[in-house]
Amino acid sequence: MYILQESLFSFEELQKLESKERLPIFFSSIDLRPYAKDLRNSSPRGADGHCRQGILRALLAAPLENIDTFTGLHHRLDVDLRFRYQCGLRLDRKAPSIATLSRVFSELTNKGLAKRLFEDLVAQCKQEGIIDGSHVAIDSAAINAYEKKQPKRKSELTGNANWGAKFDSFGNKAKWFGYKLHLAVDTASELPMALSVTPAHVNDGDMAPTLMEQVATGTKVKFFMLDAGYDQLKNYEAARNVKAQAIIPMNLRNEKEPPAGMTSSGTPCCSMGFAMTYWGADGDQLKFRCPHATGKVDCPLGMAACSSSNYGMVVKVDTKSDLRRYSSPHRDTKRWKELYNERTSVERCNSRLKRYLTADALHVWGIQKVTTHQYLNAIVLLASALAMARQSKRAAA
Structure with a gap:
């Protein structure tokens, strides 16, 4: 440590x-x-x-x-x-x-x-205990191109720089002509473990599975932290395939309302419509208890209407039944929120690459050379550490 x-x-x-x-x-x-x-x-x-x-x-x-x-x-x-x-x-x-x-x-x-060289340095950082790799954050950053601007349709034919748009942390929509730098970062050291470069129009969620697979090679990853833009089933499945849990806020724009008897965050509701109390996990099973029994609500019917047990009604949910909705730890818990807050490590890594180095100061063109440029910047961070x-x-x- x-x-x-x-x-x-x-x-x-x-x-x-x-x-x-x-x-x-x-x-x-x-x-x-x-x-x-x-x-x-x-x-x-x-x-x-x-x-x-x-x-x-x-x-x-x-x-x-x-x-x-x-x-x-x-x-x-x-x-x-x-x-x-x-x-x-x-x-x-x-x-x-x-x-x-x-x-x-x-x-x-x-x-x-x-x-x-980048991959060799990542391996050295792992060997020397600088990179832990059990918690990984993934995000993308806009990179402005050193190329002549073209219409979007024409740019798509070249596979190089293109027009992209993204909402910033204040909800403002920013447009740029260039590329996206997709980064997977160890949250403990804030160092890059994998990267890729795409034209700016490529969807972030399309790149996450590849980054997860690259990071998980030779590393036991427990959690992947991503923002709501990655709330797609394939990203939860990609994390599951490498025996990790994806920590992603649900993007409620993807659904009009949650399934019956369920809150938007995946918590079952009791027969009176109250959200049940999360009571831990056993493998892939999430356990929920009667909210009256746990003192969370004062149900007018008490526990007797739902269960004859003094323990109260218990509902178990298999996370495999809906990887997107169910998470271990459960979404409403303090632990889930703590894990998600680690996602800011990738933002700080992106900031270093742009503020102190030359990641966003391109003077080469073509996606292959731009990728080399980004690797050289990432190598500087690893070698410095x-x-x-x-x-x-x-x-x-």
């Missing part, structure tokens, strides 16, 4: 350091040699003579230093010799050109190396 708590603020702590101190700490957490090896051309150092590992380090340092263009990165490498040296690039040569930086970025994209956790361990030793 000590490391988990440390990782909550490690990235902000790293940001407070000067660049000359921040970069060595950051690079200490990742070994880029296996990935740089796959970037090399047939020539040992590449046709342009620049070390591929150095360029890869520079591409990762860019979002950390809030550099969002290849032009800006080239300029920083050209004028800041310390920065170039810390990236592992030679000082007796000119800085890599804009074209070289762009070409290596394209190689990262074509060979899927950014995704591989690893670096600060290891530094804390060394300091405590």
